[in-house]
Amino acid sequence: MSIRVRFAPSPTGDLHVGGARTALFNWLLARKHGGTFVLRVEDTDGARNTAEAAAGILKGMRWLGLDWDEGPDVGGDCGPYFQSQRKDLYDAYFKKLEDAGRVYAEPDGAMRFKFSRTAITVHDLVCGDVTFAPTEEPDMTIRRLDGSYIFHFVNVVDDIEMRISHVIRGEDHLSNTWKHIDLFNAFGATAPTYAHIPLILNPDGTKMSKRDEGSAIEHSYMHAGFLPDAVFNYLCMLGWTPKAESEKLSRAELTALFDADAIHSSNAKFDLKKAQWFNAQYLRELSPADLLQHARPFLTASGLQWTDDAMAAAAVHSVREKVSLLTELPEWVHYFFREDFPFEADVVTKLKAKPENASLLKAASDQLAQAAEWTEQSVHDAVEAAAKALSVKPGAMMPLLRFALSGQSRGPGVTTIAHLIGKEKTISRIQRATAEALCA
RNA sequence: GACCCCUUCGUCUAGCGGUUAGGACACAUCCCUUUCACGGAUGCGACACGAGUUCAAUUCUCGUAGGGGUCGCCA
Numbered sequence: 257m258s259i260r261v262r263f264a265p266s267p268t269g270d271l272h273v274g275g276a277r278t279a280l281f282n283w284l285l286a287r288k289h290g291g292t293f294v295l296r297v298e299d300t301d302g303a304r305n306t307a308e309a310a311a312g313i314l315k316g317m318r319w320l321g322l323d324w325d326e327g328p329d330v331g332g333d334c335g336p337y338f339q340s341q342r343k344d345l346y347d348a349y350f351k352k353l354e355d356a357g358r359v360y361a362e363p364d365g366a367m368r369f370k371f372s373r374t375a376i377t378v379h380d381l382v383c384g385d386v387t388f389a390p391t392e393e394p395d396m397t398i399r400r401l402d403g404s405y406i407f408h409f410v411n412v413v414d415d416i417e418m419r420i421s422h423v424i425r426g427e428d429h430l431s432n433t434w435k436h437i438d439l440f441n442a443f444g445a446t447a448p449t450y451a452h453i454p455l456i457l458n459p460d461g462t463k464m465s466k467r468d469e470g471s472a473i474e475h476s477y478m479h480a481g482f483l484p485d486a487v488f489n490y491l492c493m494l495g496w497t498p499k500a501e502s503e504k505l506s507r508a509e510l511t512a513l514f515d516a517d518a519i520h521s522s523n524a525k526f527d528l529k530k531a532q533w534f535n536a537q538y539l540r541e542l543s544p545a546d547l548l549q550h551a552r553p554f555l556t557a558s559g560l561q562w563t564d565d566a567m568a569a570a571a572v573h574s575v576r577e578k579v580s581l582l583t584e585l586p587e588w589v590h591y592f593f594r595e596d597f598p599f600e601a602d603v604v605t606k607l608k609a610k611p612e613n614a615s616l617l618k619a620a621s622d623q624l625a626q627a628a629e630w631t632e633q634s635v636h637d638a639v640e641a642a643a644k645a646l647s648v649k650p651g652a653m654m655p656l657l658r659f660a661l662s663g664q665s666r667g668p669g670v671t672t673i674a675h676l677i678g679k680e681k682t683i684s685r686i687q688r689a690t691a692e693a694l695c696a
Numbered sequence: 697g698a699c700c701c702c703u704u705c706g707u708c709u710a711g712c713g714g715u716u717a718g719g720a721c722a723c724a725u726c727c728c729u730u731u732c733a734c735g736g737a738u739g740c741g742a743c744a745c746g747a748g749u750u751c752a753a754u755u756c757u758c759g760u761a762g763g764g765g766u767c768g769c770c771a
Contacts (some may be wrong), residue, residue: 264771265771266770266771268770268771287745300770301770301771303770304770304771312742317702362769366769367769368769382701383700383701383702386700386701388699389699390698391699391767392698392699393698393699393767394767396768397768397769398769399769400769401769402769402770406768406769406770406771407770407771408771411771412769425699425705426765427701427702427764427765428764428765428766429765429766429771430700430701430765430766431699431700431701431765431766431767432767434767452701454701454702454707455764455765456766457764459707460704461763461764462763462764463764463765490708493708493709493720494708495708497708497709497710500717502720503709503719503720503721504720511706519711520702521701521702522701522702522703522763522764523701523702523763523764523765524708525707526707526708526709527708527721527722529707529721529722530702530707530708530721530722531721532721533720533721533722534721536734540734560740560748575732575733576734577732577733577734577735578732578733578734579733583764584730588732639730649730650730651730652730653730654730654731655730655731658730658731664731664732665731665732666731666732666733667731667733668730668731668732668733669730669731670730
């Protein structure tokens with residue numbers, strides 16, 4: 257039997273980390289076994305669903321690289337993939353229940369499913385066998401008076417129709433799974449294999465909701481400067497530990513290692529710091545061109561412009577080990593792109609305290625101006641020569657040059673900055689710094 | 697209230713009867729270093745509690761406490 261899994265979000269809001277990880281695990285199971293990953297939009301609640309939310313969820317899925325084999329935009333043999341377009345099918349299944357005498361009407365017309373009221377055991381890959389005693393709950397409503405159907409009903413019908421073999425979903429569904437099995441039984445269908453995964457909690461242990469930090473994929477990750485691979489990797493580590501030496505694993509490795517049986521059964525708290533650590537790891541491995549590609553929207557958003565991509569790529573690449581999020585990049589590289597960068601006040605104060613700094617800078621500038629070629633090595637040699645002539649260490653000159661060239665007291669190597677901006681700008685920036693910041 | 701799931705360093709976790717209880721993130725210190733980082737080293741730091749089973753429990757069983765979830769004409 258081929259493996260067919262599905263991710264079935266309800267478009268009531270943005271893609272949430274919990275949902276993203278659910279989708280992720282389903283995707284991993286499908287990819288590992290060469291199965292099919294279905295995306296089904298559960299939009300039966302017209303009052304709460306919006307087209308924007310549906311589009312947002314698809315966008316988030318694509319960003320994370322969770323491609324689906326059947327679903328919106330790609331189609332498939334079991335469509336349509338929006339529940340709002342499957343009413344005829346639901347009516348037909350409802351008729352089956354009606355013929356079997358398993359439904360009855362409420363006074364107002366809503367329809368209820370008559371529970372079997374027998375003990376029902378859920379065979380769960382994560383939680384083991386969980387048996388629910390014959391229920392004393394009221395029979396559940398499956399069709400509203402307006403004729404639309406309720407989640408439990410459509411969810412089961414679609415899982416049957418779409419031949420879903422495994423259902424990996426949040427543990428919040430475990431308590432209702434017996435109702436689904438009761439429905440599968442009523443239809444004479446075999447229930448899929450279940451795997452209820454633990455929930456992702458806030459750092460304080462409370463349930464993570466849409467408003468919480470780190471909850472929305474688009475807002476907290478896409479726009480916050482995360483790389484899809486890093487988020488993908490981090491989310492996997494929440495509730496599952498691959499049998500591997502490192503926690504940093506590629507999609508291919510994660511796919512090969514995936515084992516639904518090994519998913520934990522206890523909830524996990526979200527840790528933004530660790531997510532950022534993963535991001536920093538992935539950021540550093542990017543080639544200059546790839547890094548620039550990811551950084552571009554963040555750079556332009558902060559007003560930086562350039563015409564030379566190679567130079568821009570080299571600039572961001574030079575600070576790749578200093579940031580953990582793409583959003584931090586602009587403040588680290590802005591001076592590569594403009595001549596009117598600000599001089600940080602506290603650095604100015606510090607450097608002004610020593611009057612001799614101005615002459616030191618002048619000496620360095622004169623020496624650099626004489627450089628025949630312009631490489632990191634030649635810049636280094638020029639600074640060293642200037643320092644030697646004045647009997648000071650090169651280390652005394654570097655902070656001054658860094659300040660003159662960037663307005664800051666931290667950043668990539670001074671020689672790297674000088675080399676990248678070129679000789680002309682190096683000299684003019686030193687003049688500007690001397691005139692605007694270091695003059696008495 | 698009823699039912700269900702869960703419980704190892706601050707966090708994510710390894711462990712599947714006998715371990716100096718291991719790793720990662722975070723934090724601290726040191727080293728490296730023209731800055732900031734990176735990297736390296738070291739340190740800090742946990743088996744919720746109580747019974748039982750056993751020669752031996754973090755590991756098995758039960759109970760207690762705590763956390764989470766479900767009980768909708770939401771999904």
